[in-house]
Amino acid sequence: MTQSTTRTALTVLPAILALGVAASATAADAVPANDIRLGLYSVFYHSSADDLQGPYVPAGVNLNAENLETLYIGYVRRLSPHFLAELALAIPPEAKVDGRGPATLGSVPYNGQVISSARWLAPTAFVEYNFFDEGTKFRPFIGLGINYTTFYDRNTTAAGDAANGGPTKLSLTSSVGPAATLGFHYKIDQHWGFNASYSGSRVNTRLVADTAGEQRTTSIRFNPYALVVSVGYAF
């Protein structure tokens, strides 16, 4: 990801919300405008990656992202009786990547070994359409949004270093991609509510692994799907 693409993404986010602001400004009512949510973020990757390319890499060396769970933090802003904006955040989890391909590289175990880890920060902004009237306890919703993912704390494991042939520096480009969600909100009382959603987004990155100046690269399509169950407090 180049700097300019990142900047574009960050300008698009407020633009989407600006639409909502316009809507909310005209809706004068007593319904709580803000909702803070906490819950469980369960991420299922359907990752696919190109075979690793670069010097001394045999054919068929590939990667796989492990599923993970982390804490969900959401902020939801009412835009209108039917439209809400959600910013979905997570406590940055440690995402593990396994080797996939040959059982060994030379005599070094590869397939199924945890070869690297990274933490990601992946805010996703949604605009959601809620069905039924605002007073309804149970309101399903669908939404579209945009995901920005950036990776940090990128580390290779001892098994990864052994497979790579030495200490390895990883770099992963940040990703901006569309996201979609569907779920429901269940109002317990005026303030408290329960929420569940299932969402997917496009998170693509280009991985460069540098070992002693030799660069091996691949493109990874994480294809994450996330199940979120959360409790929210509206005010």
Add this chain to the structure above:
Amino acid sequence: MFNHLRPFIAAAGLASLAACGGSSSPTSVTSTSTTHGTLAENPPLRIASLTATDFQATLAANATAAPLLQLTGNPTCGVDFYYLKFWTVGGAGETTESSGAMMVPTGAAPTCSGPRPIVLYAHGTNTDKTLNIADITNASNTEGVLIATAFAAQGYIVVAPNYAGYDISTLGYHPYLNAVQQSGEMIDILAAARTALPGTLSAATSDSGKLFITGYSQGGHVAMATQRALIAANLPVTAAAPMSGPYALEAFGDTIFFGGVPIGATLFAPLLSTSYQKAYGNIYSTPSDLYAAPYATGIETLLPSDTPYQTLFATGALPESAVFDVTTPTATDTGGNATLAAALGVPPTFLLPASASTPVFQAGFGSPFLINNSYRVAYGADALQNPDPALLGTGVTRAAAPPSQPLRLAFYTNDLRTGWAPNSPTLLCGGDADPTVFFQVNTQVMQLYWSTLPEGLVTVLDVNGTPAGDFALLQGAFQAQNALPSASNPSGGTAFQGYLAFYTSTAGGSLPLAQAEAAAELAVIEGTHSAEAPFCTEAAYQFFTTILNAGG
């Protein structure tokens, strides 16, 4: 009104902080120093890691490598293959990055870890500019496989440069047979390897301080030059085993210019002339002084090449074997010097009487040819006027005075008969039927040159000699493979039989027996120099190990 944007701004801020400040795992450090002998990437890349079992299985599964196991025995140790990048200097003192291999023995056997000896190895002539002897994953890296099997898999740390001008080196030429540069580069990679070893994934293996030096063909010359340089620097050499090398370069050069053209000479010529032109600047004013018209243009950048030499032959970039004009200089061309004209004739001549080598020599003459008669005359005149005593059988030293012809002076300069001698056990292995690097004018000249040294300091092994002594088994095995048919051995060795079966088969053209026998004989002769390599390398291993076990 814009309060709702705060989380986004905060998130974006957090993201950029994370992107900037996020720690990443350590990687190798690229040296800022380009001083020769500096390791450029520390730790170096491990290209591959093989256990003894896996290495054996890999070798056994490869048709060309499997016979090697018969010679060396199965691996005792696993081997980790490191790709070293280091700084050295070129033939004219240019700073250049070079690369090479460090092969580290690993495993549980007592001879595979802890303090282990180093074998510093110099490879033979290779026209492939992309050569990387560390890359064991490359099927064409047969020399890398050989040294890994013979030495590393038996407990020696192997250190071997690819040479400046190859692989990552941007020097633009290779300082071929430049004794000062090549020995300097060997010492540079040795220093880089000693820097690298403690920080590798194979740090359980360390340098014992024992140092063995060997190399084959071009690398035989490099190994001997390295031995000389280390002795001059008062650095200990445990033992050395230069193999099939052009040590007595002046005697060898004179032999060639007088018509004793070795197999491979059209490839050696551009490597040599460019190396010496870059180092000394006086080999020619323009390449066409030396090279005939079809080949002069671009010759300085021709080798080493990304293009296989077979393609260079096929496309006419180089003649396959014709070094000299088949129309040899007349007495008129030599300014009335009839002796010189006779010496420059197609062998047999008075200097090179008829022998088994005569057909090989004659293949060095043709048209189109590589080297101009005028250059041959100038070289030959100098060689007759200020002769190399070894060539005439009148002595063992170089010419009495530095030659006046610049190429011959370059040979003289890089000839290893410079008043030094080994100070630790030295094995000179070769084969007396070698049609590429002549045993008689190189190995045997050095043997004579050092004949007054204490008994046992210098040992000569002729793999083609009558089997006797410590290496009798290897001599017998070499001859069982490479013998030509003779009265006492009418069916020849296994190599001859293999070629004969090929040439009489449909794939080989179903040649009539007499023609097939001639073709098979030629194929064996052409392959002799390469065929000696595994046998001499194994001899070097046995020689070193005997010394090591005796307490070195």
